[in-house]
Amino acid sequence: MNQFLSSILLLMFATNSFSQNAVSLVPKTPSKAPDYFCTWNIQGYVCNFKSTAGNRQEMTENNMFGNGEYQNWVTFFPKIRExxxxxxxxSWDIPIAEISKDGPTFGLTELNQERFPSYTGNPAERLTKLVDAVKAKGWKGLGGWICAQEAPVVGNVNSEEYWTKRLKDANEAGFAYWKVDWGKQSRNLEWRKTMTKLGRTYAPNLVIEHAFNGTPLEFSDTYRTYDVENVIAQPVTIQRISELLKYKPQGQAKGIINCEDEPYIAAGLGCAIGIMRYPFADNIPNGATDYVFPAAGRNIKHRLDEVTRAVRWHRIAEPFGVGSDIYSVDTAILKDYWVLGERETWNKAHKPGDTLRENAPARVSRGLPLAKVLNPSPNQPFVLSSLYPNGAVAIATIGRGINREYITQRIKVEQEIQNIDNPIGIFGDYDTLTLILPKKIKASEYEVLGQDLASDKASVITKGILFKENKIIISGEIIRKIGLAEASKNDISDPGLVLKFNRKNK
Structure with missing residues (x-):
C-alpha cells in the first residue's frame, strides 16, 4: 500500500513538474510594438560598403527575396519575424541609377518598378502586392524609408495634396511604417507636423517616425534617437534618451522613443527597437572587416539572442511614450572611451588611433526610483529600470566600452518596486539583484517561475530565490542560468529573462 501511494505521489509530482515547466511566460501573440528591422546596414554589407550610393543600389527585390548567398533578407529573424x-x-522608390541624394526623384515614395519588377500596377497596387509578399514570409508588416521632401521631378506641387495621395496609397496597401529621415524639409517642424496630421487622417494605421532636434517627439508616433558608431553606441544612446524624457506629447501623439539597435536599453527604458544588425557574421564578402559591426568590443553580430529576448519582452510589456511617467536621471556620469583600430567605424571623420569619448548618466529610470549600486566602481555598468504602464518592471545593466575592451562588470543592484504582481524582466549581468518591497514578504506564499525570453518554457526556480524580510534576492548565477538557457551556439549576448511570482492558494 505504501509503495502504491509512493508511486502515485511520484507520478503526480512528475506530472505537475512537467505541467509547470511547459508553461510559457512569453505570450504566443506577437507584440504590437512598433519594432522593426531596417535594411540599411545589410545593404552596405552586400556591396562591401563601397559608398552610400552603393548601399542605395542594393535595395532591390532580388536582395529581399532572391536565393543568392547574401540575399533572401526576408528570412532573417525567424523566431521574432511576426x-x-x-x-x-x-532607396526603394527611386531609379537604381540615381545615386546622388540631390537626384530629382528623392521623396517620390512610390515603389520603383525597376527595383521591384514583379510588382505591377498603379502605385497602390504595386505596394499592396509587396506588402502581401513580405507578410507571407511571416513579418508583421512592411515599411519604408522616406526622404523628407517632395520629389523635385514632380515640379512645384501643393505639399498637402502630394502627401495625402501617398498616404492614401499607403493606407490602401496596408503599409505599416514610414521612417521619415533627411531631406530638404528634415528640420522643418511644421512640415513634419503636417505630415503626421495628414497621416492620422488618411492612414490611421501607419506609424510615422520622425527624427532630429527632439521637438518632433511631441507630435510623433515614434522618434528615432538616430545614427551611432557601434563601438561607443551605448552611452550615446542612453544620453540621447535621457534628454528626450522631458518632452510632453501633444494631442494624439504616442511619443515613443525608438533607440535603434540597442535592445536591452530599449527594454530597460521602455523604448521601441530598430534592428540594424544581421545574421551574416564576421567579415564582409570581400574579406575586409565589417566596420559597421566590427568584432572589436561588443562584437554585436554575435549578439543576436539579445534581439530575440528584447523583442519578445515587448509581448509582455509594450514600449510606452514620454510624458506619461515620472522619470529620474542620475547626476553621476560614467565616461566611456574607445581608441579606434582599423575599420571600426563607418564615420569617415574618425581615423584609427582617434579616441572616441562619450558620457552618459550612470542610472536612468522611468516610473521607479533610481536603482542602487552597492559596489560602485569606475567601470560599473549603466543601470536602467522602468515600470511599464501594465505594471511590468524591467531592469537592465549595460556594459561599458573602456579603451579597447567591452566590460560587463557584475555588480550588486537594488531596485525598489511596489509589488511583485506582474512580470519582471531582467537584462544584463549581475552579482546580485535585490528587489525591495514596501513590506515583508514570505517565501512560503509564492511560487517563482523564470524563463529565458528566447525560450518557450518556464522553470520553477523558487528554491533559487532568497526571500529576506522585504527583500527578494536573485543571484547572478540564477540570472545567468535561466537568462542564457536558450542561448544559441557561439552567441555572446548577456542574459535576458522574465520572472513571475505566483501567489499560492491558501
Missing amino acids: DLIFVMDD
Whole structure:
C-alpha cells in the first residue's frame, strides 16, 4: 500500500513538474510594438560598403527575396519575424541609377518598378502586392524609408495634396511604417507636423517616425534617437534618451522613443527597437572587416539572442511614450572611451588611433526610483529600470566600452518596486539583484517561475530565490542560468529573462 501511494505521489509530482515547466511566460501573440528591422546596414554589407550610393543600389527585390548567398533578407529573424516590421531603407522608390541624394526623384515614395519588377500596377497596387509578399514570409508588416521632401521631378506641387495621395496609397496597401529621415524639409517642424496630421487622417494605421532636434517627439508616433558608431553606441544612446524624457506629447501623439539597435536599453527604458544588425557574421564578402559591426568590443553580430529576448519582452510589456511617467536621471556620469583600430567605424571623420569619448548618466529610470549600486566602481555598468504602464518592471545593466575592451562588470543592484504582481524582466549581468518591497514578504506564499525570453518554457526556480524580510534576492548565477538557457551556439549576448511570482492558494 505504501509503495502504491509512493508511486502515485511520484507520478503526480512528475506530472505537475512537467505541467509547470511547459508553461510559457512569453505570450504566443506577437507584440504590437512598433519594432522593426531596417535594411540599411545589410545593404552596405552586400556591396562591401563601397559608398552610400552603393548601399542605395542594393535595395532591390532580388536582395529581399532572391536565393543568392547574401540575399533572401526576408528570412532573417525567424523566431521574432511576426513581431517585426520589415523596413526598406534608402532607396526603394527611386531609379537604381540615381545615386546622388540631390537626384530629382528623392521623396517620390512610390515603389520603383525597376527595383521591384514583379510588382505591377498603379502605385497602390504595386505596394499592396509587396506588402502581401513580405507578410507571407511571416513579418508583421512592411515599411519604408522616406526622404523628407517632395520629389523635385514632380515640379512645384501643393505639399498637402502630394502627401495625402501617398498616404492614401499607403493606407490602401496596408503599409505599416514610414521612417521619415533627411531631406530638404528634415528640420522643418511644421512640415513634419503636417505630415503626421495628414497621416492620422488618411492612414490611421501607419506609424510615422520622425527624427532630429527632439521637438518632433511631441507630435510623433515614434522618434528615432538616430545614427551611432557601434563601438561607443551605448552611452550615446542612453544620453540621447535621457534628454528626450522631458518632452510632453501633444494631442494624439504616442511619443515613443525608438533607440535603434540597442535592445536591452530599449527594454530597460521602455523604448521601441530598430534592428540594424544581421545574421551574416564576421567579415564582409570581400574579406575586409565589417566596420559597421566590427568584432572589436561588443562584437554585436554575435549578439543576436539579445534581439530575440528584447523583442519578445515587448509581448509582455509594450514600449510606452514620454510624458506619461515620472522619470529620474542620475547626476553621476560614467565616461566611456574607445581608441579606434582599423575599420571600426563607418564615420569617415574618425581615423584609427582617434579616441572616441562619450558620457552618459550612470542610472536612468522611468516610473521607479533610481536603482542602487552597492559596489560602485569606475567601470560599473549603466543601470536602467522602468515600470511599464501594465505594471511590468524591467531592469537592465549595460556594459561599458573602456579603451579597447567591452566590460560587463557584475555588480550588486537594488531596485525598489511596489509589488511583485506582474512580470519582471531582467537584462544584463549581475552579482546580485535585490528587489525591495514596501513590506515583508514570505517565501512560503509564492511560487517563482523564470524563463529565458528566447525560450518557450518556464522553470520553477523558487528554491533559487532568497526571500529576506522585504527583500527578494536573485543571484547572478540564477540570472545567468535561466537568462542564457536558450542561448544559441557561439552567441555572446548577456542574459535576458522574465520572472513571475505566483501567489499560492491558501
